[in-house]
Amino acid sequence: MLSLDITKQLESSFSIDMKFEVGEEIVVLFGPSGAGKTTVLNCIAGLSRPDDGSIQLKEQVLFEAKHKPIPIHKRNIGYLFQDYALFPHMTVRKNITYGMKDESLMNSLVKTVGIEHILDSYPRHISGGEKQRVALVRALATKPYLLLLDEPFSSLDDQTRKECQDELLRLHTIWKIPVIVVTHDYEEAIKLGNRILKMESGKIVNDL
Template structure:
């Protein structure tokens, strides 16, 4: 269970949201600049709320009266929009960089079909392949929750559908809270157990 209550003042408005996520995929949906990525960054620990609390399972990650848990100790996987792969590392090294369980990684690599790319470098593979590598790398840390920031927005239609299906398959296997940001309502309906609509930092 991921419980989020946060108030964060931004330049043009304040984010003021509260929601709980069980073992499901929750979509943050809304126009650009509505606070979706800012919410992910607060949950991940990249930034901190001004007020509120963030709890993951039995651990308090943030409370306004306590020192926040640092990003590397939150055990949350984060898939950035640009994938943020290490360019100087092979696909295999990218995936195993923060690996906790080799058997799990081998299973994930097999599930998304990356075996033939493990010795390639990021500049040698396609956008869809980078997306798969980034997703496996995020899951290789055995996270208790997963954050996805428009992970499929730059992919062509065929690759996007394949990656959406892989996410659903991995979530069925994994069963952890997932928060995903998307602008695509069709994608939101396909992937989300729930859709949370945001406008100017508030749930509508």
């Protein structure tokens, strides 16, 4: 369970003011570009610091005002960035095993998403859909308590996007961990989300 109640002033004219909880479900942060969706993910991951409030994941308080926050590497959160952030100088196998805790889990995930044939390839030699699957396996191979995905399928063609969405849903039925997906695509939000939190100017305006 993730519990979040934060405020953060942005350089723009509005501030983030968010309060929500996520159980073993997929919650979508949906809204236009510039609404503050990625900032919320970054606060959860520890890449950005709220001005006030608290963030708790399971029994661990990740952030609490006037206290030292938990470092990024101790939060046990998987983060799938929009550009996938794969290491270009590492093979797919080394990208996945970086920070990995369980080799048998990696082998299982690799088989599940069907990327065994590219393990010795470099990111520049694989397709966008394959990069997305590699990044997803890398995020899950660390056994995270929470998975964050920032516009993970926006750069893919329609068919590959559909396949990767289906892959995420299938993996979630197996893993059953809290997942937060950021998107501005309503059809994607409807397909992936058990709940949709519609955001405008840093605030939730609808909980669907």
